[in-house]
Amino acid sequence: MGNTPSILFAISDTGGGHRAGADAIAAALKQLAGDSIQIHIVDLLASTDVPMVRDAPSLYDQLSTRWLPVFDFFFQLTDGRRRVDLLTQIVYLRAHRNIVRVLEETRPNLVVSVHPLVNRLIGNTRRQYRLSFHFLTVVTDLVSLHAAWADLDAELCIVPTNEALERLRKEGMPESKLVRTGFPVHPKFTAYVKSKEEARASLGVAREPFTLLVTSGGVGSGNLRELVVELHRAYPELQLLVVTGKNAAVREELQKQGLGELVHIYGFVNNMEELMAASDIIITKAGPGTLMEALVMRRPVIVTQAVGMQERGNIDLVLNNELGAFCPTVDRIIPAVAELMDPERYAATSERLAGAVPRDGAFQIASLLLEQLQLAPPRVRRGLRLPSISDLRQISRQRLQRLNPQQLRLRLRNQNAPKRTRSSRRLPGTTRFSPWRRPRDK
Numbered sequence: 001m002g003n004t005p006s007i008l009f010a011i012s013d014t015g016g017g018h019r020a021g022a023d024a025i026a027a028a029l030k031q032l033a034g035d036s037i038q039i040h041i042v043d044l045l046a047s048t049d050v051p052m053v054r055d056a057p058s059l060y061d062q063l064s065t066r067w068l069p070v071f072d073f074f075f076q077l078t079d080g081r082r083r084v085d086l087l088t089q090i091v092y093l094r095a096h097r098n099i100v101r102v103l104e105e106t107r108p109n110l111v112v113s114v115h116p117l118v119n120r121l122i123g124n125t126r127r128q129y130r131l132s133f134h135f136l137t138v139v140t141d142l143v144s145l146h147a148a149w150a151d152l153d154a155e156l157c158i159v160p161t162n163e164a165l166e167r168l169r170k171e172g173m174p175e176s177k178l179v180r181t182g183f184p185v186h187p188k189f190t191a192y193v194k195s196k197e198e199a200r201a202s203l204g205v206a207r208e209p210f211t212l213l214v215t216s217g218g219v220g221s222g223n224l225r226e227l228v229v230e231l232h233r234a235y236p237e238l239q240l241l242v243v244t245g246k247n248a249a250v251r252e253e254l255q256k257q258g259l260g261e262l263v264h265i266y267g268f269v270n271n272m273e274e275l276m277a278a279s280d281i282i283i284t285k286a287g288p289g290t291l292m293e294a295l296v297m298r299r300p301v302i303v304t305q306a307v308g309m310q311e312r313g314n315i316d317l318v319l320n321n322e323l324g325a326f327c328p329t330v331d332r333i334i335p336a337v338a339e340l341m342d343p344e345r346y347a348a349t350s351e352r353l354a355g356a357v358p359r360d361g362a363f364q365i366a367s368l369l370l371e372q373l374q375l376a377p378p379r380v381r382r383g384l385r386l387p388s389i390s391d392l393r394q395i396s397r398q399r400l401q402r403l404n405p406q407q408l409r410l411r412l413r414n415q416n417a418p419k420r421t422r423s424s425r426r427l428p429g430t431t432r433f434s435p436w437r438r439p440r441d442k
């Protein structure tokens with residue numbers, strides 16, 4: 001495998017969507033290029049080993065299930081390019097050796113960021129160590145993008161909607177770097193060919209009843225327990241497939257309720273395509289991953305809530321295109337189910353779903369990545385973008401003392417960079433692919 005070109009997907013397991021996006025593109029790459037490409041998917045924030053940052057997945061779990069206003073507060077507080085630059089540089093100072101370690105282990109020719117908060121860590125590392133890999137970002141939010149998605153270091157920024165494109169333009173991304181493709185939905189969704197009845201049979205659930213899939217992202221955020229209990233009380237004749245994701249507590253509570261044989265409670269599942277195929281309506285938070293999967297599977301959606309400000313615009317996307325309903329409270333979800341079940345309304349909504357979103361987003365992106373691998377390695381200018389004095393002053397006087405540019409340069413010079421080597425490692429037999437260049441001592 002040593003000669004094989006390598007792609008590193010840098011993600012963070014905050015929720016399930018970023019990994020799902022990377023998995024989707026990786027699966028499409030496998031279909032297009034087989035084993036001729038090595039693929040690594042790494043939670044880069046966890047790899048930094050910087051306190052708080054490495055705990056991003058569990059912090060996101062807590063904030064999105066219990067402290068949503070705090071999550072939104074931090075979103076707003078950090079939503080500006082300069083602010084993101086500054087905060088990332090502070091993290092970078094503690095994280096860069098661990099990031100280099102990941103790069104040494106995976107030796108990528110191409111790094112693809114699928115998470116807004118890892119972008120600058122990659123760009124900074126590439127510049128400081130003069131590494132020759134290509135760098136792209138794949139945006140996995142649909143409308144309300146955080147400013148951290150706008151990263152000038154990336155050669156290309158791949159976005160899933162016109163709204164996302166517009167937002168990044170406004171954040172100063174040059175037109176030449178922006179590419180619009182479909183959302184990276186895993187090919188297993190479009191490849192699922194079984195009928196609704198067959199899917200139900202293979203899940204071992206009842207074949208006849210009208211079926212609702214209730215899900216709330218990878219962490220099972222929001223008020224799933226109350227929603228399921230109330231739905232069952234209002235519609236005992238309907239079948240409910242409930243995915244609680246990583247929320248073990250709510251799974252256990254619901255299982256204890258003994259809601260009868262038409263209510264099926266699952267934990268974290270790996271067969272979402274089958275569960276969607278078996279369902280008539282999908283009730284979900286406004287997570288971009290689940291929404292796009294539902295639309296690709298042509299199932300009407302009822303959106304319960306936006307978990308975080310980055311999901312707010314997704315609700316408009318559903319409503320503007322009449323792809324379902326938005327019901328932020330259980331009281332409103334109950335009648336919305338009845339309305340959407342009405343055969344005429346159901347048929348009209350299903351028809352609109354047919355061409356609503358591109359179904360081959362993962363393949364479009366995979367093709368772009370393969371093209372990128374054919375290009376000559378980028379010329380990377382050396383130098384870490386240091387925070388300006390005025391930027392640092394804004395953070396705190398104490399930090400200013402510790403991080404003045406002179407000291408910073410000295411520190412970086414003395415850091416334990418990997419050993420100098422004369423031979424940069426070539427990828428044998430693949431001269432058209434860019435070689436991995438080892439980091440050098442400063």
Ligand code: UDP
Nearest residue numbers: 015016017020217218268269287288289290
């Ligand atoms: N997902 C999954 N198994 C589960 C729950 C969720 O595979 O048990 C997947 C789901 O299909 C989607 C992703 O996790 O691809 C959730 O992404 P979304 O953007 O909807 O929400 P997030 O979890 O990122 O907040």
